[in-house]
Amino acid sequence: MTTRTGFGLFLTARVVSWAGSTVTAVALPVLLYQRTGSASLSGLLTALEALPYLVLGLPAGALADRWDRRRTLTWCSWSSAALIAAIPAAAALGLLSTVQLMLTGLAVSAVFVFFDAAAFGALATLVGHDGLARATGRMMSASTLIGLIGPSAAGLLVATLAPPTAITLDALSYAAAALLLSRLPLTPIAHVKARSPVRGTLADIAEGLQYIRRHPLIRPLTLLGIGNSFTEGAVVGLIVVTAVRTFGMDPDDGRIGLFWAAAALGALAAATALPRLQKRAPLGWITLGGLAANAAFLACWAASPGLVTGLASLACWQSANALVSLNGIVIRQQLTPGPLQGRINTTARMIAWGGQPLGAAASGLLADAVGVRTALLTAALGALLSLSAGLTTPLRRRAVEVGTSGSALGSEAGKAA
Template identity: 55%
Template sequence: MLRVYLWSRGISWTGNALTAVALPLMLFQLTGSAALAGLLAAVEAVPYLVLGLPVGALVDRWSPRSTLTGSSVISALATASVPMAAIFDAVTPAHLVLVGLTTSIAFVFFDAASFGAIPAIVGRTGIAAATARMMTVSTLIGIAGPPLGGLIAATTGGPAVLLIDAASYLVGALLLSRIAVLDGRPESDGAARGRLRDGILEGLRYIRSVPIIRDLTLLGIGNSLAGGAVSGLLIVAAVRTLGLDTDSPAIGVLFGASAVGALASSWLIGRLQRRIRTGVITAAGLVLSALGIAGWSVAGSFALGCATLVAWQIGTTTVSLNGIIVRQTLTPAGLQGRVNTTARMIAWGGQPLGAGAAGLLADTIDVSTALLIAAAVALLTAIIAMTLPTFRSPPLPTLST
C-alpha cells in the first residue's frame, strides 16, 4: 500500500513541480511586479493559517481516502481552468492568484488527511522511514521537475504546464482511491462526534502540553518567515540580480537546485535524528538557512546562486522535517490530523508575512536588502532555539521510548 501511496504522491508532485515554476512565472510575465510575486506566495500560504485548526479537527472525523481523493479532484479542476482560459486569451493576474488560492485550500485538507494516512499504512514504527522515503521521492522530482517546467513554459507556454498538473492530480486521485486501508476514520470513539471546537482545543492542548512539540512548532515561525521571503522572491532575484530573462529555462534550474538541498536533507534526517540531540538539529538547520539566504542575496553568478539555494534548502528542510517527524512519532493516532495541521498552521504562520514583506521591500528598496533581512530572521531564530530547554533534548529514539 505504501508503494501505491508513493506513486500517487509522486505523480502529483511531478505536476506540482512544473507548476511551481509556471504559475509565478506567468504572473511575473503579465505584471513585472515583485509585490504581486510575493502576494502569490503569501496567498498560497494563507489557507493554512485560516483553515488549519478547523480542518485538522474535521479530517480526524472523515475517511482519509475520501478527503485525499476529493481534494485532488478540486485541485485538478482549478489548475485546468488556466489552459481553458488561455484558449480564449482570458488569463488574468487575478485568475492566477485565485488558482493558487484554490489549490492551497485543497492542500490543507489533503495535508491533514495525509498525516493520518502514513501511520495507517506503515504503523507508528515506520513513520520516520516512510517520511524520509517520501521526501526522497518528492525532492528527486523537485530536482528534475522545475527545469522541465521552465523548459515547457518557455517553449509551449505556462498553460500547457498547468494542463499537465491537472492530469497529474486526476491520476493521483485514482491511485489513492485504491488504498482500502485509508477508509476508516482516525477516531473511532465518541470524541469524533463531539463539537468541532472541542476537537480544535484538544489539538492545541496537546501541542502545548508536550514541550518539544511546542518549541519546534514555534521555532518554525522564524523558519517560515525567512523561507517565505526566499520563495516569494526567487524569480524576482533571478531576473533582477542574476539578469536572467523571464522566459529563461535557467529559472527552472534554480528551483531544481533548491530541490537538491531538500533531497540532501531527506537523506540526512534519519541519521541526524538517531545521533544528534533534537534541538541541536533545528538550531543548526536555522544557522545553515541563514548563511544560504545571505549568500543568495549577494550571489553574482548563476553557479553561486545555485550553490547558495542548495545550502538554504538543506537548512530550512531539515528544520521542517525534524519538527514533522517528532510530531508524528509522539502524537497519538486519534490526534494526528488536528495536531499536525495545527502545528503546521502555526509553523507556516510566517510564510505569507515573509513573502509579502519581502516583495514590498524588493519593490521599494532592493532584492538583496529584502533577502538579507530574511537571513537575519533565520539567524535570530537559531539564537532563540539555543536558549530553549529543547536545545538539550535527546535524540529521537530516546524521545519516543
C-alpha cells in the first residue's frame, strides 16, 4: 500500500467519524437541556468533555509513542462506537438518565485522548515530516467543511428525529472508521523501527515536558492557549443556552444547528487565512492579534440583539479563536521530531486546553446566577489575560528566532489550503 493510499484511508476514516460526531455535538447538549433546562449542567457537560485531556494527556502521549498505533486507533474507534450506541439503547429501554449523558461525554473524550495521541504519530509516519503541513491542511479543510455543513443537517435531524435516534448515526460512523483504520499500513515492525528505544513512561513524559519548556516558540504559544481555550469552553458550553435564553428558540429548534455552522465557517476562514498570514506577519503577532480579536468578538456575541448579528459575531469569534489554536498546532507539528509527535502534541494540547473545562463550568454557573450575557462577557477576560501575558514575551517582537521551519510552513500550508 502506498503512502498516498495510507493517508487516503486515514483521511477517509476521520471524515466519516467527524461527520457522525457533528450529530452528537448538537444532539447531546440539546438532549441534556431538554431533560434539565440547566445552564450549569450544560456547562458541566462541556467541562467533563474537556477534562480527560488535562488528566490523561501526559500518559496518553507517552504510551501512544510506544504502542502499535494502528491497533490503538482501531480499538479507540470501536470503544467510542459502543459508548455512543449505549445512549439510544438506554433510551429505547426507558433507562436513559442525565448521569449517563454526562458519563458518556466524559468517557468518549477520555478515549479520544489516546486516539488523538496515536493519530499524531500515525499521520507523521504515513506522510513523512515534509508532508505534514500539506496533510494537516487537507485535514483542516475537510474538518471545517464538515463543520460547516454538518451542524445544520444535524439540527434538522434532531428536530425531525428524537435526539437519541440521531445519535445512532455517530455510533455507526465510529464503527465504519474503525474498519478503515484497521487497514492502515502501520505494521508493528515498521512502527517499532520508527521509534526511539523504549524507556519508562515517566521518562517519556519528562522528555515531552522538557521539550516544550525549552522551545522558544512552542512554550509561549502553548501557555497563551489557556486563556483562548477558557473562552472556547464558555461559548461552546452555552450555545444551546444562548439560543434558548437570548434568541428565544425552543431547545429542539432545528435552527440551533446554525450556530455550530457559523462557528465552522469562522474556523474555515481561519484555516484559509493562516498560511498567508504566516508568510506576511510575525508568528507571534498572529497569536496576539487573534487573542485581541477573540475578546472583542466575544463581547459582540454577548451583546448581539438578533439572530443574524449573533451568527455573524459567533463566526468572527470562532475565526479569532481558531486562528490562535491553529497557529500553535501547525507550528508545533512542524517543529516536533517524529518520535516525539505523540507526547509533545498531547502534552501541549493538554496545557493549552487547560482553560476549557474551567471556562465551561464557570460560565454555566454564572449564566444561571447573573445571566448569559454577563457570563460571556466575563469569559472574555480569559483572552485578555493571555494577551496581557503574551505582550511580556518575545512574541511581541517582529522577529523571533525559530529556525527555518516556520517560513517553510507557510508555503506548504498555503498549497494545502
